Amino acid sequence: MPVKSMRDALNETLHAEMARDEKIIILGEDVAGGAGGTGVEEAAGGIFGVSAGLYTKFGKERVIDTPISESAIIGAAAGAALAGYRPIAELMFADFIGVSMDQLYNQIAKFRYMFGGKTRCPVVVRMPTGAGMNMGAQHSQTIYPIVTSVPGLKVVIPSNPADAKGLMTTALRDDDPVVFFEHKALYPRKGEVPDGEYMIPFGEAALVREGEDATVVAIARMVTFAEKALDGLEANGITCDLIDPRTTSPLDLDTILESLEGTGRLVIVDESPPRCSIASDIAGMVASEGFDLLKAPIQMVTAPHTPVPFAKDLERAYVPSPDDISAAIRKVVAY
């Protein structure tokens, strides 16, 4: 299989799906870039380059640059979806949900239910997310715990290029609204990506590694950190199941519980601050539905209850590290 970056895997998927289905349109700030400028027409292709080439290929009718008006962006996507399209709306950074949340939270998520099942709203909202690039408190947040809490939305968070392709393809064919988180620090991450059509169903976790001593659940960039931690521990004879849920709504709790049948010990790694996080969410569900399987206290490895700091060392200390993960694994194993 060819090796590609996550950015390229996503970009190629957008190209392929937009070619396949002419009802797919994309809108957001600088998804093309260059409108009203003195230079080239497609100057950006998204601030992270994920939508590069779409404008040139599919034209300005389907690749729509917008003003800096996130409520209008997501709202317009909602309206176009109700009127038969499959819009992709991009928030340049997930943090900008602050200025646009109503359209996601009170509108898109609730249409189908409020209207008695009589409509569908197949919007994909893309949100670059996460810390690690010294972008400060308003450009580094995870947001997915908030979105996961909202009934009516599906939530996708890939950790590698192949999953990004498979999940994005599924998202773009799904009839429900999907919020698709792309961890900024993973865009350059490379990996093998299947050629041709490739779909990964929502609600199916990936068992990234198999082991015996504990179950580690990790999301997005934390999967790569957990792998680093496990590399170190395996040298010391500690092996773990490593589970990447890939979608947090729906969440594949079964795979976690099955793994716990073997290990009895759970570590959950989430880059979010601890309160009402995915870590505590999964921990809570396991304490309820997998209590008998547990042989040790659940360990949650999360960011602290603080905003994301700017300075390099501070941000590095803020984000859970492979060492933090190793320590948590050692703790449950030693219990």
Add this chain to the structure above:
Amino acid sequence: MPVKSMRDALNETLHAEMARDEKIIILGEDVAGGAGGTGVEEAAGGIFGVSAGLYTKFGKERVIDTPISESAIIGAAAGAALAGYRPIAELMFADFIGVSMDQLYNQIAKFRYMFGGKTRCPVVVRMPTGAGMNMGAQHSQTIYPIVTSVPGLKVVIPSNPADAKGLMTTALRDDDPVVFFEHKALYPRKGEVPDGEYMIPFGEAALVREGEDATVVAIARMVTFAEKALDGLEANGITCDLIDPRTTSPLDLDTILESLEGTGRLVIVDESPPRCSIASDIAGMVASEGFDLLKAPIQMVTAPHTPVPFAKDLERAYVPSPDDISAAIRKVVAY
């Protein structure tokens, strides 16, 4: 002690505190009501009457009616706070956080941290919340799990008139931003309220009832439902500790853990949908920090993973009921 409704307890507290501290101002839609109309000047005093009489007493400089512009309301409160005031901002319904979240999430919550501890932002944002009045999907949500997840905010959710007074007084003297949730269905709830100055510290749960067989943690209206459930169970010889956290950030986990030392069994009741809720949040923390105390799987009694329905029976089925709570208690006790 005099018996008052929660609405009156809150209203009197606002009156007392605004009289005490002239830096307190209040702004929001119809907090006075009547501006630009042909009738009386103070026509509303808040849609639920909580700010009644403030306009007449303190004047339009301190009791400020605003356009329907929630971002500007919360943002203006933020700015006035940075400039030395103690604004109370009212969202007419908590659901309207959708159109105003940035100012709370990315601004107020983060100022102190982003600016290196060099400022304070003592805003109190009041948010009528909760289901039970057939107001439909966009006027009935809990919101507090989302707000609890945000570092930098404090979150208060009283369940009775005395607590409402004690916590509001504390909120209005606190130097950090506080989000104060008022359950709409509790406004008419009556109870004894201490006269004079009365403050309840944040982060101290109330032990509403004592018992032996299980620990029940409930929030806001769910406290009253849990009491109903316990009334029934006590007749059958089952007694429980009933804990009302009163503030979810900070959260008094210690009181919950202490109770579990005696009971070993935990039921958490939250009117929110289940994912990333306060229920799963507390369950997760207990599974991590109180694992050894647990003798049974934690039971979470929550709303389903759906928007809030409109029709009477549907909404009644949506909100956790005293019967649901009893069933969960019986389950942990029988385990």
Add this chain to the structure above:
Amino acid sequence: MALDKTRLLEAYRVMKTIREFEERLHVEIATGAIPGFTHLYSGQEAVAAGVCMHLSDDDYIVSTHRGHGHCIAKGCDVIGMMKEIYGRADGLCKGKGGSMHIADFDKGMLGANAIVGGGPPIATGAAIATKLDGNGKVSASFGGDGSSNQGTVFEAMNLAVVLKLPTLFVYEDNGYGEHTGTSYAVGSDDIAGRCEGFGMTAKKVDGGDFFAVYEAAGELFDQLRAGDGPAALECTITRFYGHYEGDPQRYRAKDEVANFRESKDCLKNFRQRVTGEGLLDDSDLDAIDAEVAELIDRAVEEAKAAPAAPISELETDVYISY
């Protein structure tokens, strides 16, 4: 754009149906039979009718918390609406939505909306769709004077101008947003003028005059259909009842509504004009009155008799698949 007799009768029927629907709700709500929060459209009928008379089922509208009138004018089934408001299983939205969330996608009615300012971005998006479809269809959002101050609405207007979208922003200035007067809350005191500042055509008309609304809307829709970008229509009007049913209306002078009912009642004005000009006879209109009264009687009866939304449906309709 002169209206023939059939169309005039249609206009009257729409307005009368809305009025009767709301007047009956006013009575029924007082009995406590109807759950929740209801906002009546009585008095504003000419706006919904005058705008929607220009639209087909393939054109889209988005409405507000005060949405019954827009729904009826756009062709929603009146009995299904009444059942929805009563929370019935076969209400238009299975009882899950309620008064503030009525939608009918077959009629191009994309939903009432209980978030003030929630609708205009959605109507703007629907216009992206019709523009892409290239079928000459348009969208319209309704909003109040109060909604005109919401950031989402401003954003939608600018986006619509930038993309030259065929969407009409209708503002019904009924003098109040809840308890707060327009003259206080709209800083410029001129909604249409503010819209013009966004780079679109805007007109202001007497919303109590069906013909004024109809003509202005027609001209603006022509502009939209010609591809000349969005427009705004401000309609000055009053609501006959409180903000919601139960509102004590202390912000209103005692005789304010009475005066309006006298001078600005769109039904009275319409009848006067069409009979005065010899376009219709009183008897034509009386016949419609009778039919409408009967329809609303039936709607209330059926709604009362219909089965409640069943609890078994509590968790359906959240997702298509999950």
Add this chain to the structure above:
Amino acid sequence: MALDKTRLLEAYRVMKTIREFEERLHVEIATGAIPGFTHLYSGQEAVAAGVCMHLSDDDYIVSTHRGHGHCIAKGCDVIGMMKEIYGRADGLCKGKGGSMHIADFDKGMLGANAIVGGGPPIATGAAIATKLDGNGKVSASFGGDGSSNQGTVFEAMNLAVVLKLPTLFVYEDNGYGEHTGTSYAVGSDDIAGRCEGFGMTAKKVDGGDFFAVYEAAGELFDQLRAGDGPAALECTITRFYGHYEGDPQRYRAKDEVANFRESKDCLKNFRQRVTGEGLLDDSDLDAIDAEVAELIDRAVEEAKAAPAAPISELETDVYISY
């Protein structure tokens, strides 16, 4: 409002300090020594200076992601700023904020803001405070052409008009919001005109001309201080660098910036005018140039040498008490 020699020197010093600060950052960032995202203000100095020259430490401003210029013009310590940008323990915000979150409350600088449109509601609130204080103080928010399309900004403008608040909305139209041109994203193509539609006075000036900005701002602040409500000032200008450092600027014609640097450089223009009119000598300005260069040298040196923000402080400063 003629400026005496001292004030003219002050204006020049402010602009020159900003320019030098940014030009040096441009060089330092290329070395990789500075973490994160940095947006330079080079080219826009006359706006910050022309506005802030009217303000004292008790007046408030709120700024943007492109905030260094506003901070310097409002009197923030330049060395503390540089340290903050390097993420140092004794940076103005202890290294927790960074380039996009510099604040200095003693100077009335309520914070840069990395959310486009985040600032104007805050400045509006600060004006509620100064109005209540009754001390004649004012606030100002800075924002770009792009920010002028954000709903929060429209809401703030309307609220300021409704409450007649002493706050100035400054729009720096530098032609682009990131990669998108103003002429595309602002539907009306006229920010000041759109502001006027909100019911406030608005002026549009050449942002490359310090005197034009200074005079217009002065008149508007007079209006604010007289209690006549808010105002807007649109300054047409260009930025000399990319949106952020590293931006390949493909949306710009090759010679666009070169032309602007030639014709619209506020420092050149200022020097030409004041020496031409005999108000200052070249030597006065050269002396400032030298002092500023030395200050910035020192700032970079000290910032490089300063200790990093310590990890022990990761969890402090979230709350005052918790």
